[in-house]
Amino acid sequence: MSKLSHVICPQHLVAKVEMVEKYGVDNFRKRIEPTKVLMCPPTFFTVKTVQNPFMEGKVGTVDTELAQKQWQALKEVYESLGCEVKTIEPVEDLEDMVFAANQVLPGTYENGRTYVVLGEMRNEKRNQEVPWYRKWFQENDYHIIDIFDSKDNKKHSPCFEGQGDAIWHPGRELLWLANGPRTDKESAMLLNMTLSVTVIQLNLVDPRFYHLDTCFCAIDENTVMIYEGAFDSDGLALIKHFFKNVISVSEKEALNFALNAVAINGNVILQKGSPELVATLKKNGFNPIEVDTSEFMKSGGSVFCMKMMVY
Ligand code: ARG
Numbered sequence: 001m002s003k004l005s006h007v008i009c010p011q012h013l014v015a016k017v018e019m020v021e022k023y024g025v026d027n028f029r030k031r032i033e034p035t036k037v038l039m040c041p042p043t044f045f046t047v048k049t050v051q052n053p054f055m056e057g058k059v060g061t062v063d064t065e066l067a068q069k070q071w072q073a074l075k076e077v078y079e080s081l082g083c084e085v086k087t088i089e090p091v092e093d094l095e096d097m098v099f100a101a102n103q104v105l106p107g108t109y110e111n112g113r114t115y116v117v118l119g120e121m122r123n124e125k126r127n128q129e130v131p132w133y134r135k136w137f138q139e140n141d142y143h144i145i146d147i148f149d150s151k152d153n154k155k156h157s158p159c160f161e162g163q164g165d166a167i168w169h170p171g172r173e174l175l176w177l178a179n180g181p182r183t184d185k186e187s188a189m190l191l192n193m194t195l196s197v198t199v200i201q202l203n204l205v206d207p208r209f210y211h212l213d214t215c216f217c218a219i220d221e222n223t224v225m226i227y228e229g230a231f232d233s234d235g236l237a238l239i240k241h242f243f244k245n246v247i248s249v250s251e252k253e254a255l256n257f258a259l260n261a262v263a264i265n266g267n268v269i270l271q272k273g274s275p276e277l278v279a280t281l282k283k284n285g286f287n288p289i290e291v292d293t294s295e296f297m298k299s300g301g302s303v304f305c306m307k308m309m310v311y
Helices: 002-006 017-022 064-080 130-139 187-195 233-242 251-255 275-283
Strands: 036-039 085-087 104-108 114-118 143-145 166-168 174-179 198-203 216-220 223-226 245-248 262-264 267-271 287-291 308-310
Touching: 036 064, 064 085, 064 267, 064 287, 104 130, 104 308, 114 130, 114 187, 130 143, 166 216, 174 187, 174 216, 187 198, 198 233, 216 262, 245 275, 267 275, 275 287
Parallel strands: 036 085, 114 143, 174 198, 223 245, 267 287
Antiparallel strands: 036 308, 104 114, 166 174, 216 223, 262 267
């Protein structure tokens, strides 16, 4: 069955890979969910160059005062849900540093020790953000894993854009990883071997959905929201195999960043203006919280991109 080729298991599972059909999420070790949020104030945020389809025609159009207000309001939503929000100092001229989801991937070892995998970003300018995030995680006592580094400027290592393309299955040691415009295919094997976790690889097939977090949002162990058109049939089969409840959204709402959302204990924080999804979430017993991230959408990002979940 072709979809098996997209599941990369740690060695102790290799013998059983042909049994993936029988595997449910229960077969994966429980994972402690991070509860804190790391955000970067948008002090220097603007749109200077076009790096993704949403940025077309948006250079110089950001209302910086409004962006500050929207960022602050989002921070307050996390606080109202009881999440501690930590901040990283913004760096002048790194205008996209506010998108804190892309530079790294945090996790925990079996003994509870925290680690962070540093990313290698596709865009050279954005890649300059990574050392600043490295510093933050170092200061916060994480074990630093630097497997994607290409210090000598020769692109010998694959690109990997952190939580933008790598999303943990809620509560489980199972990693959903997308390769597409930003993250390279080879990163799956590197993550699998280094972290000893099962990696499920998804191909992103629509350039508008350039990060996994634009078309896939896991709400809880059984529930995921997706835009089906962003995936190929193998990817869809895998998603539907591991999640019992798959909520599909329309192209229109997906393009309104409805899936660039954050789920915390049954609350789903999402960009306003997606009434169909809001109604579906309520019907499924979730509590949608709508916010406005219009200024950040001009750069191709919304709620999910504007934070990193940390321990
Ligand atoms: N302008 C940024 C970029 O193109 C936006 C990143 C948004 N982040 C995300 N995870 N989708 O890299």
